[in-house]
Amino acid sequence: MKKREQCILSPEEIPYYWYNVKADLPFTLDPILHPGTNQPAKPEDLKPIFPDGLIEQEFTLQREVPIPEAIRDEYAVYRPSPLVHATRLEEYLDTPAKIYFKDESVSPCGSHKVNTALAQAYFNKREGIEKLVTETGAGQWGSALAYAGKKFGLTVEVYMVRVSYLTKPARQQMMHLFGAEVYPSPSERTEHGRAVLETDPNCNGSLGMAITDAVEVTVKSKNAKYSLGSVLDHVLLHQTVIGQEVKKQLKKMNVKPDILVACVGGGSNFGGFVLPFIPDRLKDPHLEIIASEPEACPSLMKGEFRYDFGDTGHLTPLLKMCTLGSDFLPPPIHAGGLRYHGASPIVSRLVAEKYVRPDDLAQDEILQAAQIFSLTEGIIPAPESAHAIATVIKEAKKCKANREPKTIVFNLSGHGHLDLASYDFIAKINGNSK
Numbered sequence: 354m355k356k357r358e359q360c361i362l363s364p365e366e367i368p369y370y371w372y373n374v375k376a377d378l379p380f381t382l383d384p385i386l387h388p389g390t391n392q393p394a395k396p397e398d399l400k401p402i403f404p405d406g407l408i409e410q411e412f413t414l415q416r417e418v419p420i421p422e423a424i425r426d427e428y429a430v431y432r433p434s435p436l437v438h439a440t441r442l443e444e445y446l447d448t449p450a451k452i453y454f455k456d457e458s459v460s461p462c463g464s465h466k467v468n469t470a471l472a473q474a475y476f477n478k479r480e481g482i483e484k485l486v487t488e489t490g491a492g493q494w495g496s497a498l499a500y501a502g503k504k505f506g507l508t509v510e511v512y513m514v515r516v517s518y519l520t521k522p523a524r525q526q527m528m529h530l531f532g533a534e535v536y537p538s539p540s541e542r543t544e545h546g547r548a549v550l551e552t553d554p555n556c557n558g559s560l561g562m563a564i565t566d567a568v569e570v571t572v573k574s575k576n577a578k579y580s581l582g583s584v585l586d587h588v589l590l591h592q593t594v595i596g597q598e599v600k601k602q603l604k605k606m607n608v609k610p611d612i613l614v615a616c617v618g619g620g621s622n623f624g625g626f627v628l629p630f631i632p633d634r635l636k637d638p639h640l641e642i643i644a645s646e647p648e649a650c651p652s653l654m655k656g657e658f659r660y661d662f663g664d665t666g667h668l669t670p671l672l673k674m675c676t677l678g679s680d681f682l683p684p685p686i687h688a689g690g691l692r693y694h695g696a697s698p699i700v701s702r703l704v705a706e707k708y709v710r711p712d713d714l715a716q717d718e719i720l721q722a723a724q725i726f727s728l729t730e731g732i733i734p735a736p737e738s739a740h741a742i743a744t745v746i747k748e749a750k751k752c753k754a755n756r757e758p759k760t761i762v763f764n765l766s767g768h769g770h771l772d773l774a775s776y777d778f779i780a781k782i783n784g785n786s787k
């Protein structure tokens with residue numbers, strides 16, 4: 354049995370700034386468009402839904418954006434997160450590849466989402482906002498914002514995609530524990546939701562619909578702002594604490610990556626993990642970067658790269674992104690956090706420019722990857738993270754076939770302790786369970 358190794362940094366090594374890749378990209382990103390005029394949105398256009406501090410981060414080109422001390426203090430509850438050498442997975446796969454994973458499942462709610470939730474709650478509180486309204490898919494983002502809102506003294510209202518609301522009661526309980534209100538989306542509480550439910554009373558919902566519900570409630574509420582858990586540049590910016598720590602950890606372990614892998618829903622864990630490596634990729638085209646997504650919702654693989662709305666009800670600004678269409682209703686796959694019709698404009702452009710390769714995966718591959726990882730490395734992965742693991746297993750098998758000892762590093766974006774019912778469901782439909 355190979356020795357298990359991991360690199361744990363000290364609290365002083367939590368990054369002091371978020372890394373803004375826009376300072377280093379060899380192209381200029383297409384601007385966000387105002388939904389009314391189709392002209393580039395100005396910072397003031399975003400004021401009805403976001404606080405100034407976050408709007409500034411959405412537009413800035415400054416390479417290093419300082420992390421306020423109060424946020425670093427909260428990060429210290431669970432950061433720096435470990436980088437683990439997955440020796441048992443390597444042994445199981447009998448591969449010459451070296452496999453490492455960044456373990457973001459150690460956060461208070463079990464995923465990377467807390468990294469931006471704390472930042473968003475802090476900047477809203479600083480500007481006197483009292484309430485945050487948001488959407489959530491599988492519930493990871495909603496619980497992260499509920500936690501962060503409570504920490505910084507804000508109330509939180511969450512619109513949860515109906516299919517997840519019905520199948521993941523423990524996520525609702527976690528949000529309630531942190532004092533948030535949770536409603537299923539499409540919601541009887543909004544004009545948009547009522548209209549959807551009139552034509553389809555059993556609608557499963559989607560992230561696009563839940564965003565419309567949340568934005569509608571925000572603009573009709575007093576002293577409230579909307580909070581988004583992925584997609585936008587400022588959200589990816591906050592997540593870059595992940596990749597910055599990984600770079601430090603790989604250096605300490607004397608490891609140079611050949612392949613980086615993370616899953617993509619809206620693109621925030623992927624962006625947070627890989628964007629700090631983009632300057633390396635620009636110098637070295639051999640560094641392969643792979644984005645894993647479900648074949649049932651393949652926005653990077655099969656979507657068009659064009660302007661589209663971030664939500665189904667067309668209340669949000671237009672983003673240039675890989676999209677399956679804002680009216681695309683994905684099937685109720687178990688990875689609720691990957692059921693989004695689009696993907697972050699930064700990640701989409703990196704795919705369009707061929708710096709990133711998408712990989713789409715079937716549900717049975719995901720279940721198998723989750724089982725293997727749980728039994729080798731001892732962590733039940735979130736269904737979303739299991740997509741990354743499935744890509745890693747594919748790449749490790751290629752290394753075996755080609756006798757190539759490549760180094761693969763991936764982001765374990767979260768654990769699946771509250772997603773067991775979904776795993777059981779796929780196991781049953783695959784006839785894989787007794």
Ligand SMILES: Cc1ncc(COP(=O)(O)O)c(C=O)c1O
Pocket residue numbers: 464465490491492493494582583584616617618619620621622623689690691735737738766767768
């Ligand atoms: C554990 C986990 N990983 C990944 C994702 C996908 O989101 P993103 O692409 O923003 O990281 C989610 C979304 O809910 C999630 O809960």
